[in-house]
Amino acid sequence: MTATAVAVHADTVDTNPLNHEPEVRAAFDRFYLMDYDGALTRFEAIEAAHPQDAIATDYVLNAVLFRELFRLDLLDTTFYANDGFLTGKHTVAEDPKVRDQVKQLAQKAIGQADDVLKTKPDDVNALFARAWARSLEATYLAMVERGFGAGMKLALGAKNDDEQVLKLDPNYVDAKMVVGIYQYVVGALPFGFKIIVGFAGIHGSKTTGMEMLHDAGSRGVITSVESRTAMTLFLRREAKYTDAYAMAKGLADQYPRDFLFNLEEANLLKDAGQWRQAIDQYHVVIADAKKPDYFPSSHLELAYFGLGETQRGQKFFPDAVVSYQAAAAEPGVSPELKRRCLLEAGMVYDLMSQRDRAKQEYQAVIDEGGDSVQADQARKYEHSAYTGH
Secondary structure: OOHHHHHHHHHOOOOOHHHHOHHHHHHHHHHHOOOHHHHHHHHHHHHHHOOOOHHHHHHHHHHHHHHHHHHOOOOOHHHHOOOHHHHOOOOOOOOHHHHHHHHHHHHHHHHHHHHHHHHOOOOHHHHHHHHHHHHHHHHHHHHOOOOHHHHHHHHHHHHHHHHHHHHHOOOOHHHHHHHHHHHHHHHHOOHHHHHHOOOOOOOOOHHHHHHHHHHHHHHOOOOHHHHHHHHHHHHHHOOOHHHHHHHHHHHHHHOOOOHHHHHHHHHHHHHOOOHHHHHHHHHHHHHHHOOOOOOOOOOHHHHHHHHHHHHHHOOOHHHHHHHHHHHHHOOOOOHHHHHHHHHHHHHHHHHOOOHHHHHHHHHHHHHHOOOOHHHHHHHHHHHOOOOOO
């Protein structure tokens, strides 16, 4: 084989032909602008036109899932940047109708793939579609229901399917995403947590995971953006902020009207200690979010909260209070984030020696949810002023 032939083979990427269709690409463009309703309408039309194709059902499942994760404030990577995600409390208002829809769509896609695999056990398109459906349901279980054990078992099934895809067709690059995420996550899990979920004997490799994600991010047909997003999260988790920022900026440059990619730029500048640039970027995000229809979807409270955190870190206390209060006042703010903002505002007032105003904020936290973690902290600081330690 000539060097040229080898290069051509190495650049070959195989996928379900439907993934290349213009209407599918157009729907994904809406999805990555976070126009979830617009994307869902398009994907449902594609599913109706391809009623036997599991990948078409997966498109709908993917849009439904991520619309719900965004509604629940579960797409902000700050939440997953350390092991506290595994052990901390994070209550969400699960919508039973969406839960049922996610599970029904996942089972439908799995069933459609199984029908093909009964007669064509090596059909890579069906194997990939089944893997994607399993991985999406696993994501819902882990992120919304906090069912890590059940989620990991589904993820294992997805990983096994995609490993089979890659064994049959090494050029099916999209299959590397799930395998890569699985490798990284299992490799990064604390040993004690592996025991808790019954995966003590299963091993992963963060290095292998990142290598596979890099390839999927570079050459994937429908997993490129998600693979790079996962890499951004993992790099942030490892405090490799410069590399994570470069990845996030690349995504924001590609999709400038995606609110979360732009927010992630600011978050990573903050984490890297580049507070001036972070404050400027938060202000850019906030200003863009106030432009009519610039971001099809946004949670402005997340930008205000990040801005408040940055200002507080630089002891710009009056500005920080304003930002926290602005976040708490946003119409779509989740109950938990609202309590966090009010608590932080109270703590900053204590640092400013404005005890009466601090107590007002602490009482507001309690009024918003008396049995919450934030309320417990508010009661503590009502009794004894927060001093920064």
